Every structure is written in C-alpha cells, then in structure tokens.
Amino acid sequence: MTSIKDVASHAGVSVATVSRVLNDHPAVRPGTRSRVLTSVTELGYRPNAVARSLRTHQTRTLGLVISDVLNPFFTELARAVEDAARERGYSVIIGNADERAALQEHHVRTLLERRIDGLLVSPTDGGTAMMRDAAAAGTPMVFVDRWIRGLDVPVVHADGRAAVHDLVAHLYALGHRRLAIIGGPSETTTGDERVAAFRAALDAHGLPLPREYTGQGDFQTESGRRETAAFLDLPVPPEVVFAADNLMALGAMDELRSRGLRVPEDIALAAFDDIPWFLHTDPPITAIAQPTGELGHKAVEALISLVEGRSAASVTLEARLVTRRSCGESEGKSR
Amino acid sequence: MTSIKDVASHAGVSVATVSRVLNDHPAVRPGTRSRVLTSVTELGYRPNAVARSLRTHQTRTLGLVISDVLNPFFTELARAVEDAARERGYSVIIGNADERAALQEHHVRTLLERRIDGLLVSPTDGGTAMMRDAAAAGTPMVFVDRWIRGLDVPVVHADGRAAVHDLVAHLYALGHRRLAIIGGPSETTTGDERVAAFRAALDAHGLPLPREYTGQGDFQTESGRRETAAFLDLPVPPEVVFAADNLMALGAMDELRSRGLRVPEDIALAAFDDIPWFLHTDPPITAIAQPTGELGHKAVEALISLVEGRSAASVTLEARLVTRRSCGESEGKSR
DNA sequence: CTGAAAGCGCTTACAG
DNA sequence: CTGAAAGCGCTTACAG
Known part of the structure; x- marks a missing residue:
C-alpha cells in the first residue's frame, strides 16, 4: 500500500509537507500544494487512519452499543445517530448486544480497545463492572433510551x-x-x-x-x-x-x-x-x-460535547x- | 491511558514479554506470565488495538456497506454478517448508504482509510471509480445480494x-x-x-x-x-x-x-x-x-477466505x- | 525463556 | 514556507 513516504518522494518534498497539505495546514506554498495533490491522485494514495489515530490520540469515531438491531426502534435510533455523527465529522461503529449482557460486554471491550472517542450505550443490563470502570476512567459516555442507575453519565431518553x-x-x-x-x-x-x-x-x-x-x-x-x-x-x-x-x-x-x-x-x-x-x-x-430521531441527535450532541471537553446535560423528551x-x-x- | 510500558515496569519485565503474554506466545515462563497478568488487571490495562493494527497490518475488522439499514432485509443481513464474523474473531463496521451513491462512496473511503481487512458491499449503484479501484488494488471484497457487473469479485446472492x-x-x-x-x-x-x-x-x-x-x-x-x-x-x-x-x-x-x-x-x-x-x-x-441469514454467513465465509489469502467462489442460493x-x-x- | 531495538505510517513542535 | 527528528503503542526477528 502506498504511504506518505511514497507521495513525498514522488512530489520531491518531505513527508512533513505532504502531511501539511493533507491536513489543510495554511503554511504551504500553493505550488507545493498542487504538486503534492497531483502525486496523491497519481499514486492513488489513501491516508492510513490507523497511523494517524495512533499519533493524534483520536479516532473521530463513536461507538454505539444497542440492545437489538432487529428491533426497528433501535435501527431507527442507530440511523439517526449515524447521520448526526457524520454531519459532525465522526464515524460510528455499531455493536449489537442482542439483549445479552455478555455480548454487550464484548462490544464495549472491543470498542474501548479500538480507542473510540466516545461511547453511546443503551444498556441491556443493570450495569457491569466494565461499564462502571469505563465511566469511572472518564471515557466520554452517554446513555440513550435505557441507562444504568448510579453512574454519573448523561442520559438522553423519552x-x-x-x-x-x-x-x-x-x-x-x-x-x-x-x-x-x-x-x-x-x-x-x-x-x-x-x-x-x-x-x-x-x-x-x-x-x-x-x-x-x-x-x-x-x-x-x-x-x-x-x-x-x-x-x-x-x-x-x-x-x-x-x-x-x-x-x-x-x-x-x-x-x-x-x-x-x-x-x-x-x-x-x-x-x-x-x-x-x-x-x-x-x-x-x-x-x-x-x-426516535431526536433522541439519536440529542445523544450525539451530548456525547460530542463530552468528547470535545465540554460538559453535557441529560435530556428528557416526551413520548406520545x-x-x-x-x-x-x-x-x-x-x- | 495505561500502556504496555506501564504494565512492563509494574511487573518488572520488558514490554516484549508483556506482549508475548498478551498474545499467548508459548515461550513464557508460567511465573512470569502470572506476574504480568496480575499487573494487567491491577492497572486495568486495555490493549491499544490501533497500535497493534499499525504494527501487524491487520485490523481484524470487516467493512459492510449496505444499501439501507431501515430495510429489514438488510438489517437481518447485517445481523447475520456480524454473528458470522464474530464467531471467527472479526468485528464488523457497518456503513449505511441509504440508497445514495455518494454516501456509499463516503463509507467505502472511510473504511478503506481505516484499513479494514475486507469489504462486503451491497452496491447502491452501477459501480463507481472508487469501488473499481479498490477491487483492482486487490482489496479483499465480496458482493452480497447486489453486485457490480464486470468486476472480478465473488457474489453471494439469492x-x-x-x-x-x-x-x-x-x-x-x-x-x-x-x-x-x-x-x-x-x-x-x-x-x-x-x-x-x-x-x-x-x-x-x-x-x-x-x-x-x-x-x-x-x-x-x-x-x-x-x-x-x-x-x-x-x-x-x-x-x-x-x-x-x-x-x-x-x-x-x-x-x-x-x-x-x-x-x-x-x-x-x-x-x-x-x-x-x-x-x-x-x-x-x-x-x-x-x-437472508445464510446469505450473510456465506458472504462472510467467502470474504474471510480472501482475507486469509485463499480463493473464494460465488454462491447462489434460491429464494422461495x-x-x-x-x-x-x-x-x-x-x- | 527474556530483552534491546527496529519499525509500522503518521503528526507536530522545533529550527532554519 | 519547509525539513529533520521524535514519538504514538505496539510486535517480532535477532541475540543471548
């Protein structure tokens, strides 16, 4: 796979410059910029998000653990979450707990290992150790629809x-x-x-x-x-x-x-x-x-607040x- | 966040040894192993999958781009795919194209940048340049339900x-x-x-x-x-x-x-x-x-074959x- | 059985 | 405006 180094040598610049062009850093001479861009397309270069995440300590990804994908309510919620996240430049990884605490645990662990920036959960159970640890460790986290009592985590629900x-x-x-x-x-x-x-x-x-x-x-x-x-x-x-x-x-x-x-x-x-x-x-x-749609949007809004270091309040909407x-x-x- | 280095110093061994324990490498003395494991739990260490992926060149993740999450057929398909993948130790990231070619393109790009090991797609359109490039570049790829004509990619459909x-x-x-x-x-x-x-x-x-x-x-x-x-x-x-x-x-x-x-x-x-x-x-x-369930399972089977360097054939099932x-x-x- | 060291592909102060 | 270099957190030959 072609890397930033290949692009750099092809364009006759350093990798630092290529990186700057790719990240829209202002301090790049227009001529250099276009030369780099040409190399990027000619080589079909695709940035490696894994390397970038390791370096920047952020993945621009949110984790969403829902209770059951086959439940249309959660499907609609997931769709709203994805839409809201994408609008703000985040991707979302969905984990389906299938109403099983063990599976929920598996997904939370996997998502945490992938270093998602924040976690949205509709818990299947009353609260496992892992979830409590994650909350205590300061992982940005928001509950949606369902929640776990006794945790200091914002809740978005109806x-x-x-x-x-x-x-x-x-x-x-x-x-x-x-x-x-x-x-x-x-x-x-x-x-x-x-x-x-x-x-x-x-x-x-x-x-x-x-x-x-x-x-x-x-x-x-x-x-x-x-x-x-x-x-x-x-x-x-x-x-x-x-x-x-x-x-x-x-x-x-x-x-x-x-x-x-x-x-x-x-x-x-x-x-x-x-x-x-x-x-x-x-x-x-x-x-x-x-x-449902509003629940998803509000939940993402709250989570991104947390991710970006601001605070977030719980939100309660009305069902009818x-x-x-x-x-x-x-x-x-x-x- | 605690890293492998913290665990190593806590256990009084090198990071190489910690890594070996974590990866179940056989050549580790039992005493060392248990000492490391103790440190892992005491520190609440959670491996960084991002770093591991950068090093190993694999993410153990499959990308699934479906046409529409709100369509129960695709929801059921996604669920089957996730189940089959998990059984084989893979996670899956779902992208919802919402029947829009531009959104499909967005998801394929994002997944490729994340260096997923393989791509499962139910294409929304007749085939964009990106999809053709990905196939040509040798990205392990399988089409499910729908496919793009003229590409040398296995198809699993009914x-x-x-x-x-x-x-x-x-x-x-x-x-x-x-x-x-x-x-x-x-x-x-x-x-x-x-x-x-x-x-x-x-x-x-x-x-x-x-x-x-x-x-x-x-x-x-x-x-x-x-x-x-x-x-x-x-x-x-x-x-x-x-x-x-x-x-x-x-x-x-x-x-x-x-x-x-x-x-x-x-x-x-x-x-x-x-x-x-x-x-x-x-x-x-x-x-x-x-x-539907069988389509998902067969598709994952074919894709993992490709990911692991083996070949994969198209599969045609019957609707009734x-x-x-x-x-x-x-x-x-x-x- | 264990460790020192290189390197994965990026980003970003620091110099110039 | 640009480059050399350090470092993110791992894994894995290579030595011993």
Whole structure:
C-alpha cells in the first residue's frame, strides 16, 4: 500500500509537507500544494487512519452499543445517530448486544480497545463492572433510551409516563378493566419504568395490577408470544395486553393469531414504540411513539460535547399516544 | 491511558514479554506470565488495538456497506454478517448508504482509510471509480445480494427467478391478467433482474408487461407509494402490484389505504423479501423469501477466505415463494 | 525463556 | 514556507 513516504518522494518534498497539505495546514506554498495533490491522485494514495489515530490520540469515531438491531426502534435510533455523527465529522461503529449482557460486554471491550472517542450505550443490563470502570476512567459516555442507575453519565431518553397515562385513560374509556402488561427485564430501566408507569396509571383509575397480569418479557418476539399465552391460559384472562416494545407486540400477535383470536373483539392490544407497519396490521395497533430521531441527535450532541471537553446535560423528551383500532375504538389521530 | 510500558515496569519485565503474554506466545515462563497478568488487571490495562493494527497490518475488522439499514432485509443481513464474523474473531463496521451513491462512496473511503481487512458491499449503484479501484488494488471484497457487473469479485446472492415464476403462476391461476411491477433502480442488479425475471415469467404465460405497468422505484417507501398512485391513475389500472422489496410494498399499502382500496378485493399485492410483519398485515402479504441469514454467513465465509489469502467462489442460493391472502386466495404455506 | 531495538505510517513542535 | 527528528503503542526477528 502506498504511504506518505511514497507521495513525498514522488512530489520531491518531505513527508512533513505532504502531511501539511493533507491536513489543510495554511503554511504551504500553493505550488507545493498542487504538486503534492497531483502525486496523491497519481499514486492513488489513501491516508492510513490507523497511523494517524495512533499519533493524534483520536479516532473521530463513536461507538454505539444497542440492545437489538432487529428491533426497528433501535435501527431507527442507530440511523439517526449515524447521520448526526457524520454531519459532525465522526464515524460510528455499531455493536449489537442482542439483549445479552455478555455480548454487550464484548462490544464495549472491543470498542474501548479500538480507542473510540466516545461511547453511546443503551444498556441491556443493570450495569457491569466494565461499564462502571469505563465511566469511572472518564471515557466520554452517554446513555440513550435505557441507562444504568448510579453512574454519573448523561442520559438522553423519552419519558413515557404521560403517554402511558393517556393510554390507560383511553382503555378505561373503552370499558376495559382487566389490563395486563408484558414488561421488559427488570434490570433495564425501560423494562422497569414502563411497568411502574402502567401501574401508576391503573392506580389513578382505581384499577389493580395483579401479579398474574404482569408478564416478564425480554423485549424480544418469543417472550411476547410466551407471556401472551400465559395470560390466555389464566382462569380469568385480561381484556387488554400492553406490550412494552414492538417486538413483544409482534409475538403477542403471533400467539393470538395461532389461537384464532380477533383483535380487538376478543382481546385488545397496545404497544410501546410505534413502527410504520402498525398502520397496516390487522387491526392497526395503538402505540406509544417515541421521538426516535431526536433522541439519536440529542445523544450525539451530548456525547460530542463530552468528547470535545465540554460538559453535557441529560435530556428528557416526551413520548406520545397514537390511538388506532386495536383497543376497540374507531381510528383516532394517527399518521 | 495505561500502556504496555506501564504494565512492563509494574511487573518488572520488558514490554516484549508483556506482549508475548498478551498474545499467548508459548515461550513464557508460567511465573512470569502470572506476574504480568496480575499487573494487567491491577492497572486495568486495555490493549491499544490501533497500535497493534499499525504494527501487524491487520485490523481484524470487516467493512459492510449496505444499501439501507431501515430495510429489514438488510438489517437481518447485517445481523447475520456480524454473528458470522464474530464467531471467527472479526468485528464488523457497518456503513449505511441509504440508497445514495455518494454516501456509499463516503463509507467505502472511510473504511478503506481505516484499513479494514475486507469489504462486503451491497452496491447502491452501477459501480463507481472508487469501488473499481479498490477491487483492482486487490482489496479483499465480496458482493452480497447486489453486485457490480464486470468486476472480478465473488457474489453471494439469492436467485429469485424460479420464485418469481411461481408467483406469476400463482397469480395467473387466480385469474389475474394485468400484472404490474415496481422495480428498483436499473443500475442495481436486483432492481434490474427482478423486473427481467417478472417479464420472463409473464412471457411464459403469454402475458405482456406494458411500459405503464413497469414502475420505477428506488427500493424506498415513498417510491412505492408514488408508483402505486401512478398505476391507480391509469385508465386501465393493473389487477396486481408486485413490489420489488418490502419497503416499496409498505409504500404501496400506504397509498391503497389512503384511497380506501381493499386488498385483494380491489387490487392484489405481492412483495419481494419476506418480513415477520407480513404475517399480520391486513391481509397477510404474499412474498418471496430470501435465505437472508445464510446469505450473510456465506458472504462472510467467502470474504474471510480472501482475507486469509485463499480463493473464494460465488454462491447462489434460491429464494422461495410464500403465498398468503394478499393476492386473493386463502392462505397456503406460510410460517 | 527474556530483552534491546527496529519499525509500522503518521503528526507536530522545533529550527532554519 | 519547509525539513529533520521524535514519538504514538505496539510486535517480532535477532541475540543471548
């Protein structure tokens, strides 16, 4: 592979001069500059970012560890993160934890060894030693969507409490009284807090949330199916199932379908996270939509602040309810 | 950040010895080894992959440039690629071209500067100079799903011709005679060949494919909507719309829905690429399924062969038809 | 089994 | 405006 040295000798200058031209250093005579540039194209020279990073101690790269690439919410988030980063001259390396703490650990380690300038994480678990060490060691770091309690790391997320309250009010108005939820892992903040928000909203309506109506999922499809099956096998099944993410809602639909049950006639369904397909399912699904793109942008903004030595504050955005037909009403506002 | 030098002095050995321990070199006395390992954990040392890569001329990283992360087909492909790579000790950096040639170019350049060991691409266009140069320069490279004609680069893809033929036979049997297709960009092989396969299958049934039934999409949602609208505004609209990918099928559904048309009563719909949600749409959508996971695995296998100096052959797998209700029949085999 | 030393491809004070 | 030289953090022949 051709190096800066080849370019230098081809152009008849020193490597220092080539470097200056490549980095747009002002103190280079125009004639020299164009001679170097010509050599660069003639030789098809491509700078070695590895060497540059070793020397400059920065990679201009951000690491993003997400819980599950196959979850459209995270895909959209990743896309927004990449866009925002690119606009500011950073690349991003994505690690997919697949909702497994061990895999998350693997990606964090790999990213740290690659000396990424900053780390964006949506943690799969309650906080491993490595993550705590990284935070303590001063690695620029921001949590997005989910976070780890007790760490001094900015968090960019959407608060769904008001939207969950709206959802419960909507369900209550439709006459539903037996409401069940499929939550995420209790180690994750979103797993935890969505259930808490649901419970608080039920409470405000004088409704109970019995243990058997609290399914324990893992944010992936299969758990949605499994927990829905458990609900349906109860002596008194719920009238509504609220899935804490779109993948578990998919699993719930799989189960309902295999049992030949109709939504919303036989049972109502709602989901956290809105996705384009929810408009075309049978029936269209009532969902709580997060401002996903904005979350990604704000998270990058905060992280780059940290990377460049400035401070960064946490950001809380609002989620909102989008009602469709899956809970029994004719369609309201949608998109 | 603590370096190998710190570990060496802490353990009272040379950096060479630390390096040997870290790389599992056999010629290290057990006592020395454990002393070094202790220092490593005590200091919280994390190897610098940047320095190592500069020295060894390998990054153990593969680059993957996909056409669109928001397309579930590519997300699933990316996930399979990452899994396969990780199993073999490689990381992967994903670049999202968003179906834009300029963005693809940006990612390829960035990945090359980072000195990735090999490049996996699903090209958005007919072949830019950079891609040709990279191939000519001997960069280990494999195309997946889509490819660029005239380059000596292995291709891992699924042949959809038989499945398209099955689809047309299915449509014909249901009495449909006016069939339209929304194709992808003609510069892409999949954009091109899916239309060609469709045309050939129609031909085999003695059916024409008039120009006005050949929509020109770009594999993204909005184009599916636009082309469907154009079909519907025709004096004699088609009886069936076949979208060459799932995103354009989504756009088609958006348009049909906004016009209050029913599928399949008013118009039939089928799509290339199967996704989990197609089972739950109204109605479930007939689709051509690719062996996505296997494509990803085979592609990585081929690329690593090249990276490690061995040769690699192209691989062609088969796509298959999955019939559901969107074309007018009761459900057949599905999943 | 272990260490001293060269070198990977850059950038950047320091001189001139 | 330009160059010589040091150094980033590793790995690996070469000696011993």
